[in-house]
Amino acid sequence: MFLETVLLVFLGVSIGILAGITPGIHINTMIPLLLSLSFLFPNPYYIAILIVSVSCTEMFIDYIPSIFIGAPDTDTALSVLPGHRLLFEGRGYEAIKLTVVGGLGALLFGLLTIAFISNIFSFLYEVSRPYMHYIIAIVVVFMVTSEKKSKKILSAVLIISLSGFFGFLTLNSSIMPQEDILFPVFTGMFGLSGLIISLSERSSIPKQGNDSKLKISKKEMIKSIVLASLAGIMVGFLPAVGISEAATMVQYLGGSGESRSFLITVSGINVANDAFSLISLYLVSNPRSGASVAIQKILTELTFFDTLFLIGVILFAAGIAAMLTLYLGKNIPKFLIKLNYRYLTLFVITFIVVLVFLLTGFFGLLVLFTSTAIGMLCVFLEIRRSHCMGILLIPTILFFAELNPFVVSALGI
């Protein structure tokens, strides 16, 4: 089993690199494909190892297209501006390095934290469930008021309402399978919207310098990692609360708004949440990510030793993925700089639209079109695009408030 595990991790890391480097491809896009390969593997643990490795690798590699091409997916969306700020200073590689530091640091610190809180997690989970809609509503209020200026607060309310209604409609109707809906939604809101805007603004990737030293104090780095670990666990605990909301809250509460600490935080939350969603599956039988849903389908009941084994796989894959991210982050820009940015962006836009159509059909394109308009609206209103997460937050509040049947009835869908 050891040799097979090592080989499967390498295979998973290779697939994760290809998927991560391709703009618009998310682990949730890859999972149906990976599951369809199950028949090739005689042991269900093999496909579980593959999925965990691909998922973990993508968490690291995803930052390369999001920083250098500007085509993020939902989990990296909030990092685009800080990442681009460093890119314009010729420090794109430092931005990549910071995401690797954040990812690895939060993975280790997050696992240690989880080991201490795992005993009370099930209790907290059960106790909080009847009040979950209030907790998520508080997160929404926090998100809106963190915009501070009244005009921006009103704009945030508009975006959350618009995306919330759009989310309720798409998630509760049968226009397309629910598991397919989030792909065009997030690709439009966080990917295509930014690409279309950057098409009219930029013509080349700035020349990158050779200095890769991290310009952040050790104290700030450790603080960002610790906060990211805790926020990663919080994201795993609260349904519909995403990486972007958690990062905004952590930055606000931690009193840090600097690009470098922000990149460490976002990446750290992403990776810590990936590991925690697997542990959440073991602790409360509730999968909190696309990868853990797939693991639940494959292994049905996750035992303590299964969990330990898969955490080992995550750590192994994370180590390899981190090294490869640093290597690719240093070398890919040398190649990208030679390309015409406008043509590259146009190619990526075309690729994403074709991919959405092939995977989700006509209704997928309609959802992509609508979510792109909402994502662009955020940019023109000069508010954070994370308000688009109303698409999950509002339907989740209604679900936990047990209002879904009434709203579905009222809408007649």
Next chain:
Amino acid sequence: MKKPELLIIVCIFFSLVGIVLIYIAAINIEPTQLKISEISFDLVGRSVKTKGYISYKSSHPNGHIFLTLSYDGSNIQVPLFAGYVSALTENDFDLNDIQKGSEISVEGLVGEYRGQLQIVPRKPDDIKLLSG
């Protein structure tokens, strides 16, 4: 009109047009009428309508009711979550009608939970009693 304001109006217009088109599609999609034996994993996320006899019923302390619907030797799970149960009672649906042996028709989204297929009804009139 300044350029950003025009772009904001254009984006709001396109967002609303998209939402309206999706809404029109959503209210016009009719569920596929199928026998329980015809419901497969390929239909996960799709809206279907089926009928059968209640072969198993259990009530959860949190207010959920879990049914197994059977017809011609095939079974499917029908979870009625607490919010949905409240909606049923508020619509004057007598929960005592949902008994083992009752024949009901169910409309809802096909889902998968722990390797088993289920139909999740969404609105109160998605469940109809055919015979008690």
